[in-house]
Amino acid sequence: MQTVEAAGLEIGDGQPTRLMGVLNVSDESPYEPSVFADSTEAAAHVEDLIDEGADIVDVGLESANKRFEVLSAEEERERLDTAIETVERVEGDAVFSIETRYHEVAAAALDANFDMVNDVCGFADPELPRVCEARDAAVVKMASPPDLTRPGALASVDDIYDALADGLTGKTIIDPAFGGWSEDKTLDDDRETFRRLGEFRDIGRPMLVSINRKNFLGDIVDRETDDRLPASLAATALAVGRGADVIRTHDVAETRDAAMIGDALGDRIEG
Incomplete structure (x- = not known):
């Protein structure tokens, strides 16, 4: 397993599970507690995330929900x-990730005060991984x-x-893409992916898992989004035990x- 370094933060075997907190500056994003349009309020939220234990803060610029038009x-x-x-105003210490699908946005963010990129389109823009490599930046695919x-x-x-498994940079973190x-893509597809999480370890790269309050968990426990936290925590401990190195979460x-339980009672950290 290759360990990836992101602005001094080691991610991978032998390291504790890293937590990625979420900030959205997009009005369309569905989870309102993570949405902030004002940079002062957004920075305060980021500092709260850091105080709660976030190692990484992922900033989203648009909703990837299929109901919305894709931004240019x-x-x-x-x-x-x-x-x-927002990042300029933050006083706490964390790795800052920009969520984008475009190399132009990734370059501008990395040239400012961001440390890594979270590409939700899996290098569909072939220049994006090249931008990250040129700046020695970690990137989630x-x-x-x-x-x-x-x-x-x-699906x-x-x-x-x-x-x-294809076209990875030397500092790529993989993400199996849970969600609708x-x-x-069906809820059964997400459940099958979760059951087979351990197979992705064969790719040899750290793995990010984003399952916080997802529909496939809500379907199992028959709960709406606001009441899915216990299910998310149970799934988090299982995901860590099955090989997740980063958990992306609003909570x-x-x-x-939950991640600490997964680290202590699972076998991922031993590599």
């Missing part, structure tokens, strides 16, 4: 100004077709695996404890 690189770039101002308009739109575990990214404080 220019439109994302306009929103990036708020994200940059989410499993997706080679299409900038279809993030996460792969079969085999297709997800193949998408993640496309009409074809950092609670997820920290």
Whole structure:
């Protein structure tokens, strides 16, 4: 297993599970507690995430929900100004990740005050990994077709695996892409991917898992989004035990404890 370093933070075997807190500067994002349009309020939220235990803060510029039109690189770039101002205001210490699918936005963020990139389209823009390599930046590759308009739109575990195993940089973290990214992807597909999480360890790269309050968990426990935290925590401990190196979450404080249980009672950290 290759360990990835992101601005001094080691991610991978032999390291504790890293927590990625979430900040959205997009009005469309569905989880309101993580949405902030004002940089001062956003910075205060980031500091709260850091105090709760976030090692990484992932800043989203647009919702990847399939119901919304995809923003252009220019439109994302306009929103990036708020994200940059937010990070400049933060006093706490964390690794800052920008969520984007465009190399132009990734370059501007990395040239400002961001440390890594979270690519929700899985290198559909072939220049994006090159931008990250040129700046020696870690980058998350989410499993997706080679299409900038279809993030996460792969259903079969085999297709997800193949998408993640190809074209990686030396500092790539893989993400199997849980969630309702496309009409074809079902809750059963997410459950099957979760059951087979351990197979992705064969790719030899650290793995990020984003399952916080996801529909496939809500379906199991018959709970709506606001009441899915216990299910998310149970799944987090299982995911860590099955090989997750980073957990992306809106609920950092609670997820920290679940990840610690996974580290202590699972076998991932021993490599």
